[in-house]
Amino acid sequence: MNPIWSVGLMTGTVLDGNIxxxxxxxxxxxxxTFGAYALVPYDAPIRxxxxxxxxxxxxxxxxxxxxxxxxxxxxxxxxxQSAAVKKVVEEAGMTMAEIGxxxxxxxxxxxxxxxxxxxxxxxxxxxxxxMQSILGTKVVYDFRTADIRAGGQGAPLAAVYHAALLGTxxxxxDSAILNLGGVGNVTWWDGKGDIVAFDTGPANAPINDFxxxxxxxxxxxxxxxxxAGKVDEARLAKLLEHPYLAAPFPKSLDRFxxxxxxxxxxxxxxxxxxxxxxxxxxxxxxxxLLPRRPKTxxxxxxxxxxxxxxxxxxxxxxxxAVSADKLGWRGDAVxxxxxxxxxxxxxxxxxxxxPSTTGVPKPMTGGRIAG
Numbered sequence: 451m452n453p454i455w456s457v458g459l460m461t462g463t464v465l466d467g468n469i470x471x472x473x474x475x476x477x478x479x480x481x482x483t484f485g486a487y488a489l490v491p492y493d494a495p496i497r498x499x500x501x502x503x504x505x506x507x508x509x510x511x512x513x514x515x516x517x518x519x520x521x522x523x524x525x526x527x528x529x530x531q532s533a534a535v536k537k538v539v540e541e542a543g544m545t546m547a548e549i550g551x552x553x554x555x556x557x558x559x560x561x562x563x564x565x566x567x568x569x570x571x572x573x574x575x576x577x578x579x580x581m582q583s584i585l586g587t588k589v590v591y592d593f594r595t596a597d598i599r600a601g602g603q604g605a606p607l608a609a610v611y612h613a614a615l616l617g618t619x620x621x622x623x624d625s626a627i628l629n630l631g632g633v634g635n636v637t638w639w640d641g642k643g644d645i646v647a648f649d650t651g652p653a654n655a656p657i658n659d660f661x662x663x664x665x666x667x668x669x670x671x672x673x674x675x676x677x678a679g680k681v682d683e684a685r686l687a688k689l690l691e692h693p694y695l696a697a698p699f700p701k702s703l704d705r706f707x708x709x710x711x712x713x714x715x716x717x718x719x720x721x722x723x724x725x726x727x728x729x730x731x732x733x734x735x736x737x738x739l740l741p742r743r744p745k746t747x748x749x750x751x752x753x754x755x756x757x758x759x760x761x762x763x764x765x766x767x768x769x770x771a772v773s774a775d776k777l778g779w780r781g782d783a784v785x786x787x788x789x790x791x792x793x794x795x796x797x798x799x800x801x802x803x804x805p806s807t808t809g810v811p812k813p814m815t816g817g818r819i820a821g
Contacts (some may be wrong), residue, residue, distance in 0.1 A: 451798055453482040454550030458790030461527070461557050463632035463705035464658050464669065464752070465504065467497040469531050470537040472786035473549075478794035481614055486542035489598040490534035491773050492527075499523045500557055505573060507559035508706060512571045512759040515710050520559070527557055528731025531576075532584040546587055552791030553817075554581055554591040555785075561594075563603045563702040571606045582820035584777040589820045590793035593802065596816040601776075603702035607816075609647035609807040610795070612637035618629040619748070619777055626737075627774070628763075629784065630753025631653060634733060635644035637807075638740045646680040646740060646808040648699035651732025652708035653753050657725045660710035670722050679723030682716065689728050695735045700809030727766060734767030742752070743769075750774040750784040792817065 453475045460470040473485025494499075499522065506517035518691065535552060539545070556576020564570035578591030581746050594604035612627040613683035616639045621626065623640040632655035637647040657676070658669045670676050689712055692703065712728060713721030747769050753759050754773045763771035792802045801813035 451476050453477045455548055456790035456794050457549055458553045458786040459531050460555050460786040460789055463499055463558050464654055467492050469534045470786035471534050472783045472790055474787050474790040476791055476794050478798050478800050486538055487780055488538045491528055496526050496530055504559045520575060524577050526755050527575055528577040528580045532581050541778045546585055549587050551569060551588045551590060551793045551797055553789035554578055554589050556790045561704045570598045570604055572598050578818060578820040590796045590817040592818045593816050597675045597803045597808050598812055600810045600814060602803055602810035603700050605702035606647050606649060607802060608788045609637045609645050611791040611803060612641040613645050616792055619800060623742045624744055625746040628747045628749045630751040633703050636736050645804060645807055648701050649703040650736035653729050656708055656710045660721055660725055663710060664718050673756040675719050675722035676726040676758040677821060679719030681723045686727055690731055695732055727762055728758060730766045732763035733763060737769060746770045746772060748772055748774045748777060750781040754781055
């Protein structure tokens with residue numbers, strides 16, 4: 451297959467009110483061209499609707515009929531993301547006729563990895579058929595369900611795209627990619643065939659929720675609060691005893707598996723410092739589980755904008771943390787690019803998840819195709 455233009459869409463679990471839209475020209479194995487990238491804000495009513503859906507999902511917990519808010523939020527976000535695709539494509543001087551496929555991740559409202567005696571489950575809001583009817587181009591969506599149904603974790607799915615990026619950087623197992631979204635995930639590739647990926651632990655979600663709950667804004671901007679605080683080392687050590695952190699991969703998390711309650715009773719500064727130190731220390735524990743501990747982490751996602759978090763990766767995770775942007779990658783765009791890449795792989799029937807990334811019994815493709 452010749453490389454085609456694909457659009458990738460991503461909205462993270464931190465619900466920052468934005469849609470990541472990235473264009474990528476790829477055959478699903480190699481990256482030919484990085485196209486336009488934009489952060490497109492949702493219209494004002496959509497974000498609280500998604501927050502309501504996320505809260506309702508936790509009460510629902512995969513039991514009984516879905517909350518009514520799901521259908522309303524799904525239609526609204528699908529229309530908004532379709533409009534965002536059109537806007538970014540047109541502003542790049544292209545038409546939808548030049549786009550071969552759209553990779554539509556949707557909004558995760560609940561994710562549960564499989565445990566002993568209990569299958570996993572996952573729910574992303576996103577109506578691929580509706581988007582296809584609006585845009586008139588093929589849409590790949592619902593990327594995670596097939597993996598979960600086959601006994602996998604359903605996450606992380608970025609590994610095969612991360613490996614393609616690491617290949618452009620000449621990786622040989624001494625480096626890895628860390629994405630810091632609501633949850634952290636790491637991908638290690640030996641430069642030959644073995645890819646390992648899993649969720650490291652929380653990343654931005656508890657910090658952001660803590661800041662919001664204290665009425666201090668949306669996030670610890672520039673890591674200022676965390677830098678001003680003192681880490682309660684005894685409390686941190688206790689938190690680091692959580693069994694998830696020592697569990698072997700494959701493994702995955704929901705963004706609410708670790709919450710801001712870890713910092714209850716602390717001052718604003720000390721709470722931010724503790725939560726940042728915990729997320730960074732979780733990465734260190736994750737690196738110890740890899741086949742070879744990398745010396746360098748190329749960091750993508752919103753967390754790389756927090757200099758306190760980045761410094762703590764060095765001091766507490768014992769690794770050289772480098773922003774993905776320093777390699778010429780677009781650190782904010784990596785996840786959206788990933789779903790553009792995975793959409794092309796889905797069209798070709800190529801695997802998007804592997805035994806060493808999600809725990810599926812064998813490499814398997816995924817995603818539903820509309821159009």
